[in-house]
């Protein structure tokens with residue numbers, strides 16, 4: 001077990017199943033924050049309410065609590081993952097706005113040069129969204145869109161979800177068997 005300390009932020013973009021799979025699969029110390037706008041998306045897409053997500057986390061914070069411990073640069077963690085990331089939250093982080101715990105913790109990740117992984121879900125993308133992604137990348141974040149590959153010949157939504165979540169875990173340095181790796185069997 002790699003035993004990483006991960007801040008997982010869930011926002012109101014489509015793709016709450018990605019956060020659900022991360023929570024179900026990970027054995028790490030997860031510090032979870034869910035934006036209030038995510039609640040209806042989580043219920044609509046997964047059939048569970050956000051309490052179901054919270055039960056799987058090690059620690060849970062209210063997004064309105066900008067004084068929570070993850071809001072401080074003195075809180076050490078291995079990576080912050082915003083998944084799924086709405087264009088709204090992405091724009092706020094890119095603009096340096098810190099009016100919620102999620103946006104504050106992301107701003108802290110950038111200023112402390114910690115690993116910040118943004119997993120946006122939107123299609124198509126406006127110039128504004130693309131410029132915000134460029135800005136985040138220049139500031140040190142990793143923009144890793146929720147884009148499954150097809151060379152793995154996915155047979156189900158689960159396969160596609162596992163691919164995306166597995167690649168995000170790779171970026172966090174978390175050991176995982178979710179990703180079917182390219183030509184791996186040929187190397188063994």
Ligand SMILES: Cc1cc2nc3c(=O)[nH]c(=O)nc-3n(C[C@H](O)[C@H](O)[C@H](O)COP(=O)(O)O)c2cc1C
Nearest residue numbers: 011012013014035037038041086087088089121122
């Ligand atoms: C069912 C549903 C699906 C949505 N999907 C997306 C999406 O894929 N991407 C996105 O940027 N916003 C999406 N939204 C809109 C966001 O929820 C909305 O912009 C919200 O203000 C985001 O707030 P937050 O960033 O605080 O979570 C969706 C909303 C609903 C109700």
